[in-house]
Amino acid sequence: MVSDQDVLNALGTVLGPDGKTPLPQSGAIAGLSIKDDKVYLSIAIDPQQAGALEPMRAAAEAVVKKLKGVGNALVSLTAEKQTPPPAPPKPQAPRSIAIPGITHIIAVSSGKGGVGKSTTSVNIALALASLGWKVGILDADIYGPSLPRLLGLKGQPESEGRFMKPLEAFGIKAISIGFMVDEEEPMVWRGPMVMAAVQQLLRDVTWGELDCLVVDMPPGTGDAQLTLAQNVPLAGAVVVSTPQDLALIDARRGIAMFNKVDVPVLGIVENMSYFLCPHCGGRSDIFAHGGARAEAERLGVPFLGEVPLHMTIRERADSGKPVVVSEPDSPYAKVYLDIAGQIKAMLEKGRQRVAPKIVIE
Numbered sequence: 001m002v003s004d005q006d007v008l009n010a011l012g013t014v015l016g017p018d019g020k021t022p023l024p025q026s027g028a029i030a031g032l033s034i035k036d037d038k039v040y041l042s043i044a045i046d047p048q049q050a051g052a053l054e055p056m057r058a059a060a061e062a063v064v065k066k067l068k069g070v071g072n073a074l075v076s077l078t079a080e081k082q083t084p085p086p087a088p089p090k091p092q093a094p095r096s097i098a099i100p101g102i103t104h105i106i107a108v109s110s111g112k113g114g115v116g117k118s119t120t121s122v123n124i125a126l127a128l129a130s131l132g133w134k135v136g137i138l139d140a141d142i143y144g145p146s147l148p149r150l151l152g153l154k155g156q157p158e159s160e161g162r163f164m165k166p167l168e169a170f171g172i173k174a175i176s177i178g179f180m181v182d183e184e185e186p187m188v189w190r191g192p193m194v195m196a197a198v199q200q201l202l203r204d205v206t207w208g209e210l211d212c213l214v215v216d217m218p219p220g221t222g223d224a225q226l227t228l229a230q231n232v233p234l235a236g237a238v239v240v241s242t243p244q245d246l247a248l249i250d251a252r253r254g255i256a257m258f259n260k261v262d263v264p265v266l267g268i269v270e271n272m273s274y275f276l277c278p279h280c281g282g283r284s285d286i287f288a289h290g291g292a293r294a295e296a297e298r299l300g301v302p303f304l305g306e307v308p309l310h311m312t313i314r315e316r317a318d319s320g321k322p323v324v325v326s327e328p329d330s331p332y333a334k335v336y337l338d339i340a341g342q343i344k345a346m347l348e349k350g351r352q353r354v355a356p357k358i359v360i361e
């Protein structure tokens with residue numbers, strides 16, 4: 001069967017809407033899905049240009065159809081509506097196709113880097129597993145894939161035909177975008193490229209049956225993050241922030257991004273909320289903790305919990321044995337278990353994603 005990468009390689013010979021940049025790098029690929037031998041591709045364009053860009057659409061369809069293993073290809077031009085429709089919102093079919101076997105997919109995101117998003121993702125994933133769920137984690141952090149380090153994983157995933165077998169640690173399945181790129185090779189990721197790589201990690205991996213797949217998103221709210229939030233069939237998103245005002249401004253942007261694409265925000269986690277001294281156990285509110293709780297209240301999203309800044313959390317995370325599994329009875333593990341419990345309850349209650357409004361021209 002043909003892969004997303006094969007399709008993108010073939011599309012490299014077709015110029016995108018500006019007539020200069022190859023389609024995969026043009027930023028215009030809005031969606032790609034492959035079902036058996038059928039390829040569905042959508043290209044985002046300015047609706048005014050629908051007629052002029054028909055030859056581009058036809059050329060893209062032709063090159064994909066020519067690929068070995070492709071029985072049929074359907075390429076469509078799409079455009080997000082420029083002016084909001086006055087009609088009341090109606091539930092729509094989800095734009096992104098669900099992944100068979102996976103019940104819920106959640107994103108863990110942060111408005112900026114370095115706030116402890118990956119540490120939080122891994123501990124939440126492990127906490128969900130210890131609450132009895134079958135869990136997977138997908139590290140989509142293009143700027144610094146850290147899952148292998150956090151879970152103490154070594155080696156590459158084995159392939160099973162055209163599928164990749166996820167690695168396993170502490171009972172959860174794990175795959176990282178780090179496996180798809182050469183670390184030595186600098187590369188500029190565009191939103192659609194991230195999406196193509198993530199689609200591959202979502203769909204070409206033998207995840208099996210999962211109650212929840214946790215996606216560790218790239219930090220920030222740019223093009224790559226927006227494309228991901230829009231195209232992965234997310235049941236919800238968790239936003240991680242530190243308590244400083246600046247981080248909270250970024251967290252607010254993150255929440256706005258998910259609101260824009262109608263992904264429900266399951267809540268905010270305040271990481272490095274307060275400092276717990278490893279010697280005397282005393283607590284210091286270094287960054288004037290509590291900002292994220294206030295922000296969550298202001299924005300009307302749930303506040304999931306405060307994770308202290310503590311040596312043990314860092315040491316355990318950085319040595320590949322996160323606190324939730326290495327010190328399950330510690331107060332730090334309890335914080336993550338409590339957060340995971342709230343997430344699990346919300347997902348079980350079935351807060352459904354409402355898909356963004358898309359117009360097919």
Ligand SMILES: Nc1ncnc2c1ncn2[C@@H]1O[C@H](COP(=O)(O)OP(=O)(O)OP(=O)(O)O)[C@@H](O)[C@H]1O
Nearest residue numbers: 113114115116117118119219308309310313314317
């Ligand atoms: N609550 C915490 N207490 C102590 N150290 C922490 C805590 N959370 C994260 N850290 C440490 O902070 C560093 C950055 O964390 P992490 O890699 O999870 O951040 P990130 O937001 O995913 O970063 P990036 O966006 O750059 O990938 C790591 O060394 C991690 O161990």
